[in-house]
Structure formats: structure tokens, C-alpha cells
Amino acid sequence: MPQTSKRISGFGESVIRKMTRISNQYGAINLSQGFPDFDPPNEIIEAGARAMRNGPHQYAVTWGDPEFRRALAEKQSRFMGLDIDPDRNVVVTCGSTEAMMAAMLTVCNPGDEVIVFSPFYENYGADTILSGAKPIFVPLVPPDFTFDEAVLEAAFARKPKALILCNPSNPSGKVFTEGELLTIARLAERHDVFVITDEVYEHIVFEPHRHRYFASLPGMFERTVSCSSLSKTYSITGWRLGYAIAPAAVVDGLKKVHDFLTVGAAAPLQAAAVEGLRFPSDYYTGLAAAYSRKRALFLSSLDKAGLAYYPPQGAYYVLVDISPFIDGTGEDDISFSEWLIRRVGVAAVPGSSFFREPVRNYIRFHFAKKEETLAAAGERLLHLRELWHADHHA
Template structure:
């Protein structure tokens, strides 16, 4: 038999998705994979029920249904201040996962370099390798997860084709300040680099933090490719509706890559999701209040147990410091946590390029009763986990 691809030889399965399977195996409260256990907005579900009886069962336009793109363009402009041509600057994808892959394949050539901040969502390194590019990892330094400007510029001096910026960040919950984004923008212009952003948590923020859209900064719309999705904003992670937003020249290339990757996103789901894209500002204010309440509930519980943790500025993830338990392998700890305590987590090492085994990631996009059950199980963690 011929050899398999050397490019993918070192790939593992997704650690995040693996931890969901382990959580299910042990009957653990699954705080590993980041999806909610509460329903999407009622209005979207009601529209979906209607759509099943209407004529939306065949292919939509490859790069997205017209009304979906028009509603999406209006929403983006409302929140970011960036004008968007729905016909020339948007591609609707099968989730932000495909959006990132299509963006990477559209701008990089084999042998190009791409800057990735560490910690990072696990797909970014894989996307870089699948594109034939080489990642340059720049550390975000705990506990504030700020970057060292000199280290970042050293990475830019290697003339990367692109930099990936996840804002708000998964897994560390960092919200990049405007000043930090301006630093990145200045370097991107200086070294003629694309900026590929992942902004799926744009509306999940905790005061006083504010989300700044990279494409809204002076001179950045032309070189920014925004990857985003509806998954987290409307609690529809299984619908797999994402998109890219970029200038017409880049978008034209992404359309072609997208066409050969997946042809198009699901037509009935696009039609139903238009309802959500047209929600007023009150929906997003309530979303922020909802997640702020969940964050505060979970942080209070962790504090009462005495577990050291990060405090997220955005998104819905917390890194728990497990140093006190003395495990050399955070992967082993995560499995023991699921088996013996009954709480599913993700080993932090799966997010870091650096050698880092002191964290596990938990998320709090769950009903309050689910979070309280997880906290109840964690309350006697020191009795159940001993090394």
C-alpha cells in the first residue's frame, strides 16, 4: 500500500470532542465541548418549523442565500460600523470552521508562514498545516494573556502571509484591547500581512470590556478576513452556519474554495436564521446579561471551593489551575476528573504550543441547574482526586 499523507501524520483527533465522548462514557457533566444545553431563541425555532413546510429544500446560492447575506450585512454594519456589500464581500460557510479553512487556503501558499497566538483554538494549527503553511507561535502570557510587542514583531520579521487573531479568545477568555489590535494592525501593514480574525464570541462580553472589530480600524478592511458564525450568538452550534467577510478580491477567491469544499451551507437553516439576524439591540443586551450571570455564578462557586482560575473578559471559558493536584499530565487529570468527580473538562495542553500542563478548561454555557450540579460535584474534588 502507498504511504498516507505526511502532512496529516501527526494529527490526533480533536481533544475537545474526545472529552465529550469521555464525559458521556462516565456520565459526567460535560463542561468540555462548548455548546449550551438550553434552547435557541423561540422566534428562530418557530421560523424553522415554518420553513420545513416551504420551498427551501434544495441548494441555496453557493455563497449564501440572498436574503441571508443581506440581513447579515446589515447586522455587521450596525455593530461594527463597517459597510459590507452582501454580494461581493460575504461567503456563507458550514460553520466558522470552514470559514477559517477557506480563508487560509485562499491566501496562503505551501511554505508560507502564519502567526498563531498561543493558547489557541486547536483548529488553527491544523488549518495552517493543511494549507501547507508553517505556524509561528507567539505566546499570550498568563494570567493576563497579553503579548510581548517585541516577540510579536520578531514573528512578523519572518514575513508571514497571515496572522490569526481570536477575539474574544478561546480558550483564555481574553478580549484584545483596541490598543493591542492597533499594534497588530500596524505590524500587519508594515510587513504586508493578512489578518484573519475569529470573532464568534463578539457578543459574549463582560463589562467593561468592549469588542473592537479589526476590520473597523483605519486601513484594515482591505487586509482583514473576518471569520464568524451564528453558533454561539444564537445557541445553534449544530446548525453550522458561518461566514467570511473580506474585500471583493479575497472574497472572490474564497467563493471558489468554498464551492469545492462544501458547495454550500444548509438552505432551510439559512432561511430560519434570518429571523435571528434581524433581532434588535435588546436581544444582544439580554445575551450579555445572561452570560454575565452565568459567569458570576460559576466564579463564585469555584471561589467557594478554593480552585484557582482565570477570569474571562469574554467568551464562556475558564482555565482552572490544577497544579495543587500534582499531575504531570493534564490529559490524565481530565480523564480522572470525568471518571471520579463527574465533571468533563479539556486538558489545557491541547491549546498551548508551549509545554503547559497546569490548566484544564471548563465552560459555563449551561443552564444554572447544570452549573450548580457541576459545582456540587467539584465541591469535594480534593477528597476524590489524590495523586
């Protein structure tokens, strides 16, 4: 038979989704793939039930139902401090995954280079390959996961077409400081580079850190494609409602790419989600407070289990350093993660799937779970050290 395309050989299956499958196989507590085990707000569920009964059931406007776009533009204008036009500046997509892919295909030509900070969410590597672009990886250095300005300047000197910025960051939980964002902005302006942001964790930020939308920086709206979704903010990861916000000239291109990728996001779910987009401001402060409690609970469990980690500043992930377990054993993060599922009953993601560098000593947990689920995972992790010793030092 004919050979499949060369581009698909450049990346493998999602490691995150693979770990979920293994977790399900062994009945482990799944702290790998980042989705909640609790329901969305009841108001959204009720609105969804009404939409399923009453419609709409046919195609929405390709780039988003008008009422959904209006509600989204009003909400994001309030939080971003920008005047966002629902018709000229918004494209509704099937999750932020499609928004990022559509953004890459809109701004990049085959052969263009794109700056990607490492560690990075695994989709970004695949996005560059599928769009025909070439990544330039710039490391974020622990413990603060900041960048070396000279290294970043050297990357910009290669005249890339775009930079991908995940803020708050998956997997490290980093929230970029205003100074770091202004450095990126200065270099993007000097070298005439687009910035594609992934800001799905925009409302999950922990004190004293603050999230600043890159597009809100002086002069940056005209070169920024702001991608996000409703998945994490309203706990509806399965609804696949995302969006891109950009200047009108870029949105015109995004609309075309999006149309031929997916035609449009689900019409009844857009109608239902308007309810969430119109929540008052205290919903978002309550969301951050709830995740702050989950963070504190899970980090205390890691402390009790004697695990070293980098406290997340935002999002709902934590990188754990497993060096004390694997050093000198011939094991790595992949074998450790699979052992963790089988023997301890808790699923994590091998950290090497997020790093360009040859890093094998991290795993990533998430804490977007009920507090009782996190407590149960913590109880299991208390036995990690003794089980590892029994299996590897018998």
C-alpha cells in the first residue's frame, strides 16, 4: 500500500492520553490527564439540558454563535482590559487545541521557525510539525522556570515567525512575571514576530502571583493571537469549546482555516455555555480559591510522602522530582510512572514528554479533583517509598 505522510512520523501518540488508558486498566486514581472528577456549575448543566430539549440542533455560524461571541467578548474585554469586537476579533473553535492549531496554520508558512519554551504542553511540538514549521526551543530553568534573556534574544535573532506562550504554564505551573512578559514583548516588536498565547488557566492563579494577558501589554494586541477555552474555567473539558481572539486581519485568516478544519463548534453547547460566560466576577475569585485549597491539600500530601516538587504558581499541575528513587537504578520517568500506576495506584505523566532537553527525573501530577479524591491519592502516595524499596532493594 502507499506510504503515509512523513509528517506523522515526527511525533507519537499523546503520552498524557496513554497514561489515562493505563490508569483505567489498573483502576488507579488518575492524576495524569488534567480533567476534573466533579461536575460543572449547576447553572451550566441546566442550560445544557434546555439546549438539548429546545435547540439549536443545526450548524451555528461557522466562527461562533453570535450570542456566544457577544458574551465571550464582554467577559474577555472585562478581564483583558481591551475592547474586543465579537464580530471582528473572535473565532470560536473546538477547544483551545483547535484554536492553537488554527493559529499556527494562519500565521506560519512551511519552513518558518517558531519559538517554544521548554518544558511545554506536548501539543505544541505536534502543532509545529503539522503546520510545517520548525521549533526553536528555549529552556525555562528551575526552580522558577525563568528564561535566560540572552538565550531568548538569540532565538529571536533567527527571525522566527511566532512565539508560543503558555501562561499560566502547563506543566510547570509557572506564571510569567510582568518583567518577563515585557522582555518578550520588546523582542517580538523588534523582530516583528507573532505571539500565540495559550491562556486556558487564566483564572487559576495562586497568591501572590498575578496573570497578565500578553495582548493587553502596550502595542501587543496587533501581533497576538490569544487562545483559550471554557474547559478549565467551567470544568467542561468534554464540551470542546475554545476560541481565539486576535486583530481583525488575523481573524479573517483564522475563520478560513477553522472553517475547513472543523466547520464549527457544537451549537447547543455554545448556547448553554453563554450562562457561564455571564457569571459575575465572584465566580472567578471563588474558582481560584477552590483550586488554592486543592493545591494546599495535595502539596501537603506530597510533603508527607517525602516527595520533592516545584510549587505551582498557577494552573493545576505540579512537577515532582523523582531523582532520589531512580538515580543509579537504570529506571527513568516512564518506567517509574508505569510502576506508580501498577503498585501505588496513582497515575502521573512522565516529565520527559514535556521537555526538549534530555530530562528523565520528573513526573507531573494534576490536582483538578474532588478533595476526597486528592486525599485518597495522598494516602496511597504515603506507601510509595516502602513499595519502591521493596521492589528495587529486595
